[in-house]
Amino acid sequence: MTKNTVKFNTTDNREFVSTLRLRVNQYFKDQKITKYANNRMKIKTAFMLLLYFIPLVLMLSGIINSVGLVIAMFFVMGFGMAGIGLCVMHDANHGVYSKNNLVNKALGFTANFIGAYHINWKIQHNVLHHSFTNINEYDEDIDKKGIIRFSPHQERRSFFKFQAFYAPILYGLMTFYWLIAKDLDQLIRYNKRNLLKAQGLSFSKGLATMLFHKSWYIMLTLVGPILMTSVIWWQVALGFLLMQFISGLILALIFQPAHVINETQFYEVDEKGSVENNWAIHQLHTTSNFANSSSWFSWIVGGLNHQIEHHLFPNICHIHYSSIAPIVKKTAKEFGIPYHHHKSFYAALKSHFSLLNQLGNGEYDKKLALATVAS
Numbered sequence: 001m002t003k004n005t006v007k008f009n010t011t012d013n014r015e016f017v018s019t020l021r022l023r024v025n026q027y028f029k030d031q032k033i034t035k036y037a038n039n040r041m042k043i044k045t046a047f048m049l050l051l052y053f054i055p056l057v058l059m060l061s062g063i064i065n066s067v068g069l070v071i072a073m074f075f076v077m078g079f080g081m082a083g084i085g086l087c088v089m090h091d092a093n094h095g096v097y098s099k100n101n102l103v104n105k106a107l108g109f110t111a112n113f114i115g116a117y118h119i120n121w122k123i124q125h126n127v128l129h130h131s132f133t134n135i136n137e138y139d140e141d142i143d144k145k146g147i148i149r150f151s152p153h154q155e156r157r158s159f160f161k162f163q164a165f166y167a168p169i170l171y172g173l174m175t176f177y178w179l180i181a182k183d184l185d186q187l188i189r190y191n192k193r194n195l196l197k198a199q200g201l202s203f204s205k206g207l208a209t210m211l212f213h214k215s216w217y218i219m220l221t222l223v224g225p226i227l228m229t230s231v232i233w234w235q236v237a238l239g240f241l242l243m244q245f246i247s248g249l250i251l252a253l254i255f256q257p258a259h260v261i262n263e264t265q266f267y268e269v270d271e272k273g274s275v276e277n278n279w280a281i282h283q284l285h286t287t288s289n290f291a292n293s294s295s296w297f298s299w300i301v302g303g304l305n306h307q308i309e310h311h312l313f314p315n316i317c318h319i320h321y322s323s324i325a326p327i328v329k330k331t332a333k334e335f336g337i338p339y340h341h342h343k344s345f346y347a348a349l350k351s352h353f354s355l356l357n358q359l360g361n362g363e364y365d366k367k368l369a370l371a372t373v374a375s
Contacts, residue, residue, distance in 0.1 A: 004193055006132050007274040016335040017280045023327050037097050041319040048087045052080025059225040070231050074239035078246025081114045085251050086302035093122050096317045115179035117210045120186045123195050134259055134286035135267045149359045151266045152368050160360035164353045171252030172245035183210055257348035258307035261288055262355050263340045283311040288340035290348035298322055
């Protein structure tokens with residue numbers, strides 16, 4: 001039975017946590033800058049929003065009337081959807097884009113433009129994933145309903161031996177799944193666990209609001225282009241599905257190599273509902289960075305190649321992660337705590353798919369069993 005809380009160790013490594021927080025806070029004081037969005041972040045936000053809305057407006061204006069151009073517009077919108085997810089709504093729904101909560105709410109609402117109901121997203125990501133990273137039956141990011149195995153603590157099925165090959169297809173369907181099924185399933189489950197109440201939401205209100213948002217989203221991005229472009233409906237639908245696939249694939253390939261790789265750890269709670277480390281140490285054991293030396297890559301993926309900094313400091317806008325990363329890395333080294341990092345995005349993806357293969361064919365289980373015997 002999945003629960004809503006985990007007991008972390010509150011006695012060990014407290015000095016590391018206090019030292020790290022002191023140093024990061026001192027950085028912002030010394031630089032005399034805010035932890036929220038700066039002008040570079042605002043320019044990026046405008047770019048990502050325009051990448052999505054300009055092609056949409058062109059289709060809805062009626063001036064796009066060829067199949068090739070319609071497909072091209074949806075193709076660009078797929079990258080815009082991913083850009084909104086990575087660079088805009090993510091920070092906003094963490095409440096760190098602006099000091100003004102109305103700005104955070106407005107930009108956080110853009111989650112609905114990538115097929116997700118923003119309230120469910122905040123519960124899954126902010127509450128469950130960030131609190132219980134890589135803990136089986138608590139972190140929903142590693143719970144894929146028996147169609148893919150992300151943790152050695154999950155049951156292994158025979159067809160999982162192919163999961164490294166079919167995973168990219170599932171990743172590409174992610175936002176479409178959010179749109180048609182996932183949000184409803186989450187809303188029902190979160191209501192049973194009283195997680196909706198913490199968001200000030202009843203089930204009936206949440207259901208009505210979610211269905212309303214899904215309806216206008218479909219009208220705007222699918223029905224509208226069908227009516228306004230004079231292109232055959234199924235050709236527009238193919239463009240719509242292409243947009244979903246592009247955005248889903250990009251989002252998954254950025255988030256998965258941050259936690260589901262060979263180097264990170266996976267946990268289960270003990271009989272008391274506890275795990276061995278304190279929360280901050282747990283994040284360092286379960287999270288990894290990649291391609292941190294590439295400023296352009298960090299720019300386009302919303303700084304989420306700095307997942308360690310994000311998980312330790314979700315109260316800081318991602319535009320600052322590259323600046324505080326050396327502080328985090330240095331402090332972790334001083335205290336003998338792992339700081340997982342791949343030099344390139346390719347290396348991170350290679351580790352991710354290698355782990356999927358091992359989890360699928362049972363190799364990881366054998367290694368885990370041998371390590372347990374040796375200890």
